[in-house]
Amino acid sequence: MTTAIRGGDEILLAFARALRAGGVPVTQDRSHDFLAAAALLGAEDPNAVRVAGRSTLCADPDDLVRFDQVFEAFFNARHGLPRLRPSTPTEPKPDQLPESDSTGDGEAEADDVVRAAASATEVLRHRDVASLTAGEKQRLGAMFATLRPRPPLRRTGRHRRWHRGEVDATRTLRESLRRMGEPGDIAWRRRAEKPRRVVLLVDISGSMTAYADVLLRLAHRLTHGMARGSSSVETFTIGTRVTHVTRAMRLRDAERALVAAGDTVPDWSGGTRLGETLRFFLDRWGQRGMARGAVVVVFSDGWERGDASVLAEQMARLRRIAHRVVWVNPHRGKDGYEAVQTGVLAALPFCDEFVAGHSLATYADLVEVLADA
Numbered sequence: 553m554t555t556a557i558r559g560g561d562e563i564l565l566a567f568a569r570a571l572r573a574g575g576v577p578v579t580q581d582r583s584h585d586f587l588a589a590a591a592l593l594g595a596e597d598p599n600a601v602r603v604a605g606r607s608t609l610c611a612d613p614d615d616l617v618r619f620d621q622v623f624e625a626f627f628n629a630r631h632g633l634p635r636l637r638p639s640t641p642t643e644p645k646p647d648q649l650p651e652s653d654s655t656g657d658g659e660a661e662a663d664d665v666v667r668a669a670a671s672a673t674e675v676l677r678h679r680d681v682a683s684l685t686a687g688e689k690q691r692l693g694a695m696f697a698t699l700r701p702r703p704p705l706r707r708t709g710r711h712r713r714w715h716r717g718e719v720d721a722t723r724t725l726r727e728s729l730r731r732m733g734e735p736g737d738i739a740w741r742r743r744a745e746k747p748r749r750v751v752l753l754v755d756i757s758g759s760m761t762a763y764a765d766v767l768l769r770l771a772h773r774l775t776h777g778m779a780r781g782s783s784s785v786e787t788f789t790i791g792t793r794v795t796h797v798t799r800a801m802r803l804r805d806a807e808r809a810l811v812a813a814g815d816t817v818p819d820w821s822g823g824t825r826l827g828e829t830l831r832f833f834l835d836r837w838g839q840r841g842m843a844r845g846a847v848v849v850v851f852s853d854g855w856e857r858g859d860a861s862v863l864a865e866q867m868a869r870l871r872r873i874a875h876r877v878v879w880v881n882p883h884r885g886k887d888g889y890e891a892v893q894t895g896v897l898a899a900l901p902f903c904d905e906f907v908a909g910h911s912l913a914t915y916a917d918l919v920e921v922l923a924d925a
Contacts, residue, residue, distance in 0.1 A: 564590055567626050574622045576615045580917050582608055677912045682762035693769055701777030702923040703747035704847050710744045717742035751843055752787045755852035757824035763882045767851050770915055772809045775801045790829040791819040824855050826895050827862030834869055847925045848874045853881055854896030863895055867902040876925040880909035
């Protein structure tokens, strides 16, 4: 599908994703700063785009080298990749003036619109899931397989063999004894790592109805995508009560998992009492060990019908026992959004990350946030 894009925002976002794939840690905030800088300097000028990108997307000198390589490959490729059109400020010579058209207007319309070929799949990745039709949601469900979740890691008390690190005195001495006292190669070791637990709290209240099924599909993808060693993903729904749906999420087929979760949850599209439900979760599961040292992700728009001070108290309690607390708000990435909801204002001081969660592209960013937690 051919789309007319003023300012080339979608091209610039595609470049930011390509840069992140090339090894530069491009975050969502840096991408927004990149778009703002490019718009200020002139998105139609490749040199201006290069300056804006180097200023906003690169954090150290190594990133600058990767940036130049990806920029050259992306914007100057001959085939397959979109290019920004360079501006032509010079005036044409008299012999280069176009002839009058057949309509007799005598004027040629200047095309200052950057055109790019955007696939339907790429457009769907950035669409707000609340605005999708049933057919589009079905297509989006198949696209969840493109997400590649990686579990967050933590160091353990055990060690493993490695090619550098600290000297493994036991193995080094054992090798020397095996060689009858002759010196041998020095053995090295480092601390082993194991996956952290990830706890997902999905708000299924009335204000989150349009996102609830997609968020549960994301929870299913995280559950199976992070299945590495002893890694564990626990999923709960929160509304007027707390429901443990991890067993349903562990079903291999996503559709069966969603049906099983729907049969388990009794309070779909109900009210929102985040403070009370969070306190119940911590009393029954979190304080006993499920949330200790874990990465806890709260999917909610922050609308709170109860006392906001209760939510602030429980968020502070959660922050003390969890390794990281991530709040995913489906309205965070929309134009004009401001964090004015009482629940969001009460929870933000105790969150390590506050990210958007309204499209497949934002879920891909969330996957990177969890991997780095």
